[in-house]
Amino acid sequence: xxxxxxxxxxxxxxxxxxxxxxxxxxxxxxxxxxxxxxxxxxxxxxxxxxxxxxxxxxxxxxxxxxxxxxxxxxxxxxxxxxxxxxxxxxxxxxxxxxxxxxxxxxxxxxxxxxxxxxxxxxxxxxxxxxxxxxxxxxxxxxxxxxxxxxxxxxxxxxxxxxxxxxxxxxxxxxxxxxxxxxxxxxxxxxxxxxxxxxxxxxxxxxxxxxxxxxxxxxxxxxxxxxxxxxxxxxxxxxxxxxxxxxxxxxxxxxxxxxxxxxxxxxxxxxxxxxxxxxxxxxxxxxxxxxxxxxxxxxxxxxxxxxxxxxxxxxxxxxxxxxxxxxxxxxxxxxxxxxxxxxxxxxxxxxxxxxxxxxxxxxxxxxxxxxxxxxxxxxxxxxxxxxxxxxxxxxxxxxxxxxxxxxxxxxxxxxxxxxxxxxxxxxxxxxxxxxxxxxxxxxxxxxxxxxxxxxxxxxxxxxxxxxxxxx
Amino acid sequence: xxxxxxxxxxxxxxxxxxxxxxxxxxxxxxxxxxxxxxxxxxxxxxxxxxxxxxxxxxxxxxxxxxxxxxxxxxxxxxxxxxxxxxxxxxxxxxxxxxxxxxxxxxxxxxxxxxxxxxxxxxxxxxxxxxxxxxxxxxxxxxxxxxxxxxxxxxxxxxxxxxxxxxxxxxxxxxxxxxxxxxxxxxxxxxxxxxxxxxxxxxxxxxxxxxxxxxxxxxxxxxxxxxxxxxxxxxxxxxxxxxxxxxxxxxxxxxx
Numbered sequence: 001x002x003x004x005x006x007x008x009x010x011x012x013x014x015x016x017x018x019x020x021x022x023x024x025x026x027x028x029x030x031x032x033x034x035x036x037x038x039x040x041x042x043x044x045x046x047x048x049x050x051x052x053x054x055x056x057x058x059x060x061x062x063x064x065x066x067x068x069x070x071x072x073x074x075x076x077x078x079x080x081x082x083x084x085x086x087x088x089x090x091x092x093x094x095x096x097x098x099x100x101x102x103x104x105x106x107x108x109x110x111x112x113x114x115x116x117x118x119x120x121x122x123x124x125x126x127x128x129x130x131x132x133x134x135x136x137x138x139x140x141x142x143x144x145x146x147x148x149x150x151x152x153x154x155x156x157x158x159x160x161x162x163x164x165x166x167x168x169x170x171x172x173x174x175x176x177x178x179x180x181x182x183x184x185x186x187x188x189x190x191x192x193x194x195x196x197x198x199x200x201x202x203x204x205x206x207x208x209x210x211x212x213x214x215x216x217x218x219x220x221x222x223x224x225x226x227x228x229x230x231x232x233x234x235x236x237x238x239x240x241x242x243x244x245x246x247x248x249x250x251x252x253x254x255x256x257x258x259x260x261x262x263x264x265x266x267x268x269x270x271x272x273x274x275x276x277x278x279x280x281x282x283x284x285x286x287x288x289x290x291x292x293x294x295x296x297x298x299x300x301x302x303x304x305x306x307x308x309x310x311x312x313x314x315x316x317x318x319x320x321x322x323x324x325x326x327x328x329x330x331x332x333x334x335x336x337x338x339x340x341x342x343x344x345x346x347x348x349x350x351x352x353x354x355x356x357x358x359x360x361x362x363x364x365x366x367x368x369x370x371x372x373x374x375x376x377x378x379x380x381x382x383x384x385x386x387x388x389x390x391x392x393x394x395x396x397x398x399x400x401x402x403x404x405x406x407x408x409x410x411x412x413x414x415x416x417x418x419x420x421x422x423x424x425x426x427x428x429x430x431x432x433x434x435x436x437x438x439x440x441x442x443x444x445x446x447x448x449x450x451x452x453x454x455x456x457x458x459x460x461x462x463x464x465x466x467x468x469x470x
Numbered sequence: 471x472x473x474x475x476x477x478x479x480x481x482x483x484x485x486x487x488x489x490x491x492x493x494x495x496x497x498x499x500x501x502x503x504x505x506x507x508x509x510x511x512x513x514x515x516x517x518x519x520x521x522x523x524x525x526x527x528x529x530x531x532x533x534x535x536x537x538x539x540x541x542x543x544x545x546x547x548x549x550x551x552x553x554x555x556x557x558x559x560x561x562x563x564x565x566x567x568x569x570x571x572x573x574x575x576x577x578x579x580x581x582x583x584x585x586x587x588x589x590x591x592x593x594x595x596x597x598x599x600x601x602x603x604x605x606x607x608x609x610x611x612x613x614x615x616x617x618x619x620x621x622x623x624x625x626x627x628x629x630x631x632x633x634x635x636x637x638x639x640x641x642x643x644x645x646x647x648x649x650x651x652x653x654x655x656x657x658x659x660x661x662x663x664x665x666x667x668x669x670x671x672x673x674x675x676x677x678x679x680x681x682x683x684x685x686x687x688x689x690x691x692x693x694x695x696x697x698x699x700x701x702x703x704x705x706x707x708x709x710x711x712x713x714x715x716x717x718x719x720x721x722x723x724x725x
Contacts, residue, residue, distance in 0.1 A: 054675050084675040090621055091668040094614040096592055103687040104610075108677035116687040138620070152676065296631040330637030341661070342625075342632040345653070359637030403636065 003032035003192045004081055004159030006053065010066035012217070013048050013057060022048040024217035026066070032159075033189035037203050038196045039228075040213035042392050042422060046196045049213065050164045053194060055079040070160060080109060083153030083191070087165040087420075089145035092152075098140070099124070099133025102152045109156050123155035127181035141282060143174025147181045154185055161186065163195045167202075168420035171282050171448045175199065179206065198422040200228050232427045233455045234434035242271030245310045245442050246293060246321070246333070246411050250302035253288050263288040265302050268461055270411055270442040272309070277453045278446045280463035286446045287338075287415050289463070293444055294335040294413040295321025306332070310410055331360040334404030336414040340396040341389065349391070349399060350375065350384040356407040374402045378432070394425030401432055412436060413444045418452050430455050483528030485588030490597040492696035493589070496703035497581040503707045504578050509719040510570045515710035517577040520584065527587040538583050546575040591616060597690040606684045614669055622662055629657050 012024035023045030030036055040046050051057050052068055055075035070078040083105075086092055095101040102120045111119070120133065127150050137145065146166060153161065163182065167175035183206050186193050197203055204210070210222040250265040263285030270276055270293065278286050291297040292304050304320055310332050311317035314324070321333060334356075337343050346352050353371035358364065375381045378398050383391065388399055397417065404412060417433065418426050433456055437443060445452060453460060485493075500520075504513055529535045550572030554564050595613045598604040633639070633654065640646035673679075714720040 056671060056675060079675075079680065080677060082675075084672070086668065086672055086675075088665075088668060090618075091665050092672040093617065094610065094669075094673060096590070096617070100592055100688065104678075105676040107685050107687055108680060108682070110682040110685050113685055113687050113689060116685070120687075138617075156677070291631065294635060296634055325641065326634045326637045326639035329634065335632075335635035337628065337632050337635070339628075342629050342657070343636055345633065345636060345638065356637050407637070 001081070001157075001159055003190060004071045004078075005032050006030040006160065006192065006194070007069045007072075008067065011052075011068045012065045013045070013052060013062055015048070015062040016060065018062070021045075021217070022062075023213065024065075026213070026217075026219055028211065028219055030192055030194065032192055034209065035186060035193040035207040036195070037200065037207040037210045038194060038213060039200055039210060041215055041424065042394055044213045044215045046213055047164055050084070050162050050194065050196060053160065053162050054082045054084045056084075080156065081159045083156065083158035083161045085146070085149050085153050085161075085163045085166045087168045089142055089149050089169070092149045093137045093145060096136055096138070097133065098129070098131065098135045098137055098148055101137055101148060102133075102155050105152055105156050111156075119155050119157075120151075123151040126154055126185045127151045128184055129181075141174060142170045143177035146170060146174065146178045150178065150181055150185065154191075158191055161191045161193050163193070163197070165197055165420070166195070168198055173281065175202065179203065182206065198420055200423070228423055231423060231451055231455075232431075234431045236434060236437065236456075242274050243309055244269060244271050244307045246270040246304070246306050248289065248293060248299070248302065248304050251289070251292050251299040251304050252301040253285065253292060253297065254300045261285070261300075263292070263463075266461075266463065268293065268444075270444055272410065272442055273437070273439040274458045275437055275443040275445065275456050276459045276461060277457035278444065278461045278463065279448070279453060281465055283465050284463035286463055290335070290413050290415050290444065290446045292322075293333075293411075295324055295329050295333050296335065298322040327359050327361065330356050330409070331407050332409050333411040333413065334407065334409035336400050336404050336412070336417060338416045338419055340400035343400050343403065344388040344396075347387050348384070349380060349386050349388055352388050352399060352403055353406050356403060360407050362407075370406055374406060378402055394421060394428065397421065397425065397429055398432060401429070405436065410440060411442045411444070413446075415446045416448065417445065418447065418449045426451075481528065483588045484526040485523065485528075485584060486590070486593075487695065488588075488699045489601075489690065489692050489696045490585070490589050490594045491601045491690075492692065492699050493581075493585050495700045497585065499700070499703050499707055500581060501578060503711065504574055506722040507574075507711070507714070508570065508721055508723060509714055510566060510573065511714040511717055511719040512710040513570065513573045513577045515713060516706065517573055517580065519706045519710075520577060520580045523584055527584045529587055538587065539580070542576065542579045542583065546572045546579075549575050593688070593690065596686055596688050599684075600686060600690045601692065607678070610678070611673075614673060615666065618662070618665060618669070621665070622658060625661055626654070626658055629654050629661075 008026045008028040011026045012021050014021045026049065038046055038049070053070065053075055055078060057064070068075060071081060075082070093101050094104050099120050102123050103116050106116045106119055124133070127147050129144070129147050129151055131144065137148065140148065167178050170178065179202060195203055195207065204227065210226055212220050212222060214220065248266055248268040250267060252261055252265040253263040254261040266289055268276065268289065278289055280286050292299050295304070298320065304322065306321050308317070314328055321329065344352060346355060350371050353374050354367035357367040357370050375384050380395065380399065383395070388396065391399060401417065417429055421429065430452060433443065437456070445456060447453060500516060504516065507513060524535060529538060550568040553571045554568035557564055557567055559567050591613055595609040599606050599609045633650070638650065640650045711720065
């Protein structure tokens with residue numbers, strides 16, 4: 001069987017328990033072998049459409065209207081013709097060995113065992129995975145895992161390959177690896193390709209057409225040669241003379257029971273009015289350094305020292321930040337984690353913002369006023385009573401930054417603040433961070449994102465991968 | 471983030487050559503004998519026989535063995551102590567009763583440790599679905615879920631740190647400690663359910679829920695050595711009971 005033809009006519013879908021349609025009025029023809037990039041603002045229903053193509057929207061999950069066919073049939077009758085890859089490699093791998101995982105889909109399809117292994121080898125070869133069938137999946141990097149997931153999707157020789165944000169959780173090297181694997185795998189046009197990805201620009205050379213899903217319903221086709229609007233960089237004021245707030249002195253960290261250090265002894269200084277970007281490949285200990293500076297983990301070698309402007313008001317200023325009470329910490333060093341959901345503690349956006357000030361001893365009225373101010377500034381006023389977990393990805397990011405700002409800490413540590421975000425959210429986040437760069441505050445950004453470094457950083461600390469010991 | 475106990479394919483050890491269902495059969499026989507025997511002789515002999523298998527399961531250095539079985543030793547000691555301290559017997563009889571219980575607990579649990587040390591989880595799922603007709607949905611679903619456990623451990627740590635970053639810690643109050651533990655566990659559970667749902671969707675997208683009968687690429691064969699292993703287990707049990715009877719110690723539960 002050759003590549004699939006996809007047809008949507010007046011198609012729409014409304015999730016059960018929702019009043020608004022997630023997608024509506026979509027008219028679209030995708031020719032066999034064509035490669036299409038699907039774009040659209042967050043919340044425009046891209047993922048819903050992709051799930052529908054994969055036949056994963058069962059009738060109980062909501063109401064559909066119009067027509068959607070793959071090879072002339074309903075998608076749930078064509079499931080075996082569609083290969084799908086999602087965002088998070090760890091929630092797609094099933095087996096403990098690489099080859100076994102690629103075989104999983106073929107076993108499900110009932111292929112006789114003697115035909116499975118040649119197909120597995122062909123799929124591994126198609127994506128350029130050369131680490132061998134027996135390599136434990138747990139020992140792979142994110143990019144390699146996602147490559148393996150792609151091989152698993154390709155092994156049953158699908159007519160339609162659907163990729164839903166395949167690089168959103170990967171560092172730039174891993175994302176390149178996945179894109180090159182896709183290019184290699186669909187080179188013979190044996191499968192039709194539909195991709196959704198936050199990094200639109202990087203996929204343009206690989207696709208034949210770009211279609212944008214409109215939030216109000218319907219689609220527009222972009223002309224050949226279309227490119228997204230350039231990134232909006234905020235204008236920056238020159239930073240004032242620096243007052244030292246926090247330093248890491250030969251600070252390193254080794255996990256208990258591990259022979260190799262997660263972070264080699266490192267020097268770093270955070271000064272008021274300056275922004276330090278920490279860059280480096282995966283495994284260089286960037287996030288670990290962020291945790292040490294944020295006072296969340298004690299270094300196992302060296303030390304982290306808070307300067308007097310930061311320790312003012314503490315009962316025991318000689319103690320390192322990792323031994324401060326949480327209520328003292330939240331007043332002085334704010335931290336924004338990579339996954340906003342890890343940080344949400346309440347059921348309402350407004351409560352989320354007033355929590356920090358309340359913990360550090362601000363009165364309820366003042367804390368409420370602070371929360372309202374922040375909501376106003378973030379443009380989230382209408383969502384004050386919403387549950388933080390129901391916000392869109394971009395809104396959650398902004399909220400998690402705002403929760404750290406609510407206590408007006410002098411040091412703000414952020415781990416990958418723009419990771420996996422589309423251009424609009426990127427611009428909003430960078431603008432919000434640029435507003436925080438005043439003479440009083442030090443920012444520390446751990447990031448893979450060269451554009452963020454260019455937009456915000458005064459100083460750059462590049463970490464290398466620590467050598468294994470023994 | 472790497473965790474110290476990531477689930478991977480098990481390193482092959484001599485015991486891996488025995489099919490997992492043969493090992494489970496041997497464990498079943500052993501378990502029945504241990505559950506009915508109330509003396510000290512038979513369980514001690516069986517425990518001795520199990521200990522000789524430790525090297526075959528790749529557990530050769532005392533440190534390795536201890537790392538695997540310390541929770542077991544602690545629970546066996548606990549059971550023994552409860553029997554000595556709170557049992558109806560007194561004096562030497564109480565000590566013998568305590569020792570019997572301790573040995574039984576050890577002898578019951580050690581085969582499980584041997585199985586886990588020598589068995590690849592994927593091979594176990596293969597053997598269960600092929601030989602014992604365990605539903606594939608259950609066996610491979612459990613396998614996929616097992617892969618998420620090390621991720622959960624990393625996530626627990628992240629959630630804990632994220633709470634401290636938000637100004638939430640328990641301080642010195644034990645009540646606050648329990649509440650914080652509860653809310654962290656809840657956040658972890660919510661995350662686990664989301665991840666589990668994503669995993670289920672991804673597996674279904676790969677045809678896991680289709681009506682087509684599933685094949686198995688690796689297969690799982692029962693050989694002569696598997697039969698020998700089970701027969702040997704039965705023989706050891708018979709020998710242990712015989713010695714116990716000859717010594718006059720045997721008085722089973724169903725006697």
